[in-house]
Amino acid sequence: MDRRIIMGAALTLFLLSTVVVRAQYNQVNDIRYTASNDPYAQERCKLDVYYPTDKQDAPVVVWFHGGGIEGGEKHIDPQLKNSGLVVVAANYRLLPKAPIDSILDDAAAAVAWTYKNIAKYGGSKRKIFVAGHSAGGYLLDLIGLDKRWLAKYGVDADSLAALVPFSGQCITHYNIRKQQGISPLQATIDQYAPLTYVRPDAPPIVIISGDRELELYGRYEEQAYFWRMLKLVGHKDVTLYEMQGYDHGNMPQAAYHILKQHIKRLTK
Numbered sequence: 001m002d003r004r005i006i007m008g009a010a011l012t013l014f015l016l017s018t019v020v021v022r023a024q025y026n027q028v029n030d031i032r033y034t035a036s037n038d039p040y041a042q043e044r045c046k047l048d049v050y051y052p053t054d055k056q057d058a059p060v061v062v063w064f065h066g067g068g069i070e071g072g073e074k075h076i077d078p079q080l081k082n083s084g085l086v087v088v089a090a091n092y093r094l095l096p097k098a099p100i101d102s103i104l105d106d107a108a109a110a111v112a113w114t115y116k117n118i119a120k121y122g123g124s125k126r127k128i129f130v131a132g133h134s135a136g137g138y139l140l141d142l143i144g145l146d147k148r149w150l151a152k153y154g155v156d157a158d159s160l161a162a163l164v165p166f167s168g169q170c171i172t173h174y175n176i177r178k179q180q181g182i183s184p185l186q187a188t189i190d191q192y193a194p195l196t197y198v199r200p201d202a203p204p205i206v207i208i209s210g211d212r213e214l215e216l217y218g219r220y221e222e223q224a225y226f227w228r229m230l231k232l233v234g235h236k237d238v239t240l241y242e243m244q245g246y247d248h249g250n251m252p253q254a255a256y257h258i259l260k261q262h263i264k265r266l267t268k
Contacts, residue, residue, distance in 0.1 A: 023084065024053045027076075028121075033090065033113035034106065040093055045106055047090040047113070050076050051121040059161070059263050060086045060123040062114050064107060064136030066167075068175050069095045072135065079256035085263070086123035088114050092139070095175055100192055104149055107139040111160075112153030127267050129161045131259055133252050134216075137168020138194065141226075144205075145197035161266055162204040166255050167219050167248055170194045170226040174217060184217055195226055200234035206262045207240045210251035219248060 027050045034045040052058060061080060065072040074089040081087070092106035115125045130140045143149040144163040150156065172193045174184040182188060189195050207227050212220035220242060227240040239262075243254045 023055070023082070025082065026051060026053050031113075034109045040097060041102075041106070044091050044093045045109065046074070047088055047110055048074055048076065049118075049121050050081060050087040050089075051123065052084060052086070053122070055084065055122045057124040057127070058084060058086050058122050059127040059129065059267050060088065060114060060118050060125075061259070061263070062088045062090065062111055062128060062130045062140075064090060064092070064110075064130075064132030064139050066132070066134030066136050067094075069100070069103060069135045069138070069173060070175055077252065077256060079253070079260075083260060085260075086118060086121050088118070096179065100173075100176055104139060104142055105152070108143045108149035108153060108155075111143065111150060112155050115155050126159075127161050127263075128159075129164055129259070129263055129266075131164035131166065132168070133166040134168065134248065135173070137165030138170075138173050141165050141168050141170065141194035142192070142197070145194055145199065145202055158201060158203055160203040162206060162262060163202070164206045164208070164259050164262065165223075166208050166252050167210055167215065168194070168207075168223070169219065170222040195229060198226070198229045198233055198235075200230075200236070202230075202235060204237035204262075204266060205230060205235070205239070206258065207238065208251070208255040208258055209240070209242050210246045210248050211244045212242060214245075214247035215251075216248040 029048045030046045033047050074091045076087050076089045090110035093103050132140050144157050147157045172188040172190050176192050207223050209220040209223045230238040243251045246254050
């Protein structure tokens with residue numbers, strides 16, 4: 001389904017999403033999720049866990065930050081707090097200090113850590129939703145569709161509850177193309193493009209974009225094509241939203257509510 005949400009409606013959704021669930025929460029920071037001896041991995045490969053102290057078998061959101069794969073820091077948005085969710089926010093290594101394969105391996109390792117450890121924080125490994133903005137959405141699409149990355153850690157990508165990219169690039173990321181001397185406006189689809197791995201048996205996918213007139217580098221059109229290709233190969237649970245009035249940077253503030261609504265739908 002292709003859905004366009006006008007700015008006023010998105011604001012209403014934002015207000016609804018701030019309703020507080022009365023529960024006790026705790027947060028543990030800077031947990032190392034990899035055993036790598038690489039000093040840069042030891043510095044960057046850490047995650048935070050925010051969790052309700054009075055719940056078991058709770059839905060889990062693994063959140064990957066944006067920043068063009070060249071910057072950004074793990075964070076947990078207030079809209080994901082006080083919602084009955086366990087939230088895992090992970091850092092990963094960055095370009096150009098680390099190659100893209102190492103960065104994708106970090107993302108897979110963070111999800112695998114979640115599978116193996118989240119029960120200790122009241123989360124369910126059967127209800128792991130992987131979400132992220134921009135570069136984070138790009139990384140999660142790749143590790144969720146190209147099953148090799150998670151398989152290395154003994155995790156079946158198809159066991160994820162859903163993939164929820166916020167404005168994730170679907171062709172090869174522009175900063176990877178930059179390393180190859182290619183302009184941001186010259187499209188490439190290769191082994192680092194989520195579009196390469198479109199398949200019908202992937203987990204549910206919720207694609208959320210900013211306004212097509214305000215997004216970065218035609219990002220809405222990339223995501224619309226991604227959605228269409230998933231539909232054409234026979235994927236049964238893929239949805240596309242366009243947040244009208246929101247640009248690439250602020251679209252998450254209107255998108256968190258959609259993420260939470262789909263968590264409710266898929267965990268009934």
